[in-house]
Amino acid sequence: MKHSAYLRTAGFFICGALAQVDVPPNFTVGVPWQIIIQNTLDVTRPLQPTNVTVWDLDLYHIARNPNTVEYLRTNNPGTILVCYFNAGLAQDTDCDYDTKWRNSGLLGNIYDPEEPEFNNERWVNIKNQTARDWMKQRITLANQLGCDGVDPDNIDGYLRDADGNNGTWWDLSQDDYVSFVTELATHAHSLTTSQSHTMLIGQKNARELVGRLSGVLDFAVLEDCKRLREPGEPAFCRDFQAYIATEKPVFSIEYPSTLGDPETGACNARGVDDTEYHNSCDTIQDTAGFSPVLKIQGGDGELNNCTQYCTGMVPGTGVVVTATNPELDGIDCPPGATEY
């Protein structure tokens, strides 16, 4: 049964009809979550944790291992599954890379010359309609696989192109990304999920765009918004209070240095030290209402199975290791996933 409180108006008109977003009842401010995009969940082992509602997992891990969806819903019937995909770049592990992107002329420079580990990811010309349509097909795929929403990453390529420095190769502006993401949102909101709600779509980082996207999108996912990992850079948690103010969840990730070993991904059972715990977990005015997780800083451990929660606000508690299996990450894509 729909309750009117869960019907949000996106506040803009599409073809004369006011877009209405029917949000799952438990998708509320402060809802607990988990994010794992490094490795694939191991569905042969018990699900941990079972007390989080929202799971943010890689779209193409789900495409390759579609039984993950049933695993989550069986172990935790209230699961809201958000599927992560790279909206700003294409990479050779994407299921649609060979069928669409590789020889398309739509790929520009690598992600960042200073981060060579990501040199298989290239900035997409998101001004081009074909590129937009292909990204929308990823949302269609997510919908068909049973995802309840999408987390489109890397919508801040304009930062690379600031001052005409040709970082992406495409001279992309904030306007270009607002137009692109708004088009993705219109498409997501036109879809109904397997759980009979509107397909949700979030904002990933890109603080400069909050004013123009928070009325259009349904949640936000932030990395290092307190700037604990990159001290000296301006903190940007506060900008996302615009989402909280309109009852939309903000999922924040902090990357403390003492949670685990970046090389092996091994998790410290007692979690981070007291100082990092408080720096990462303490709610300040800027982070009021956020849903925080702590993740290992860097390497193969980053955004993987080692997580510390802030629930209870007691250092040394809240560490959870989710069962994952890296051997499942790169198995063949099913034919359907290469078409969408």
Ligand SMILES: *[C@@H]1O[C@H](CO)[C@@H](O)[C@H](O)[C@H]1NC(C)=O
């Ligand atoms: C929603 O949350 C409430 C309160 O936490 C819980 O009792 C209920 O089972 C949840 N519903 C679903 C569908 O997860």
Ligand SMILES: *[C@@H]1O[C@H](CO)[C@@H](O)[C@H](O)[C@H]1NC(C)=O
């Ligand atoms: C967009 O990219 C496609 C594929 O490379 C190309 O055929 C098309 O001409 C491009 N559109 C524009 C307007 O440049």
Ligand SMILES: *[C@@H]1O[C@H](CO)[C@@H](O)[C@H](O)[C@H]1NC(C)=O
């Ligand atoms: C843009 O960057 C590419 C790759 O770094 C380079 O080959 C090209 O010459 C640059 N274009 C301009 C207009 O600077």
Ligand SMILES: *[C@@H]1O[C@H](CO)[C@@H](O)[C@H](O)[C@H]1NC(C)=O
């Ligand atoms: C979930 O339960 C684990 C114990 O299994 C606990 O450590 C963690 O803090 C809980 N997480 C949330 C978000 O409540």
Ligand SMILES: *[C@@H]1O[C@H](CO)[C@@H](O)[C@H](O)[C@H]1NC(C)=O
């Ligand atoms: C967690 O991931 C690491 C790699 O980052 C792996 O070595 C470890 O076996 C995984 N733990 C579980 C419980 O799956």
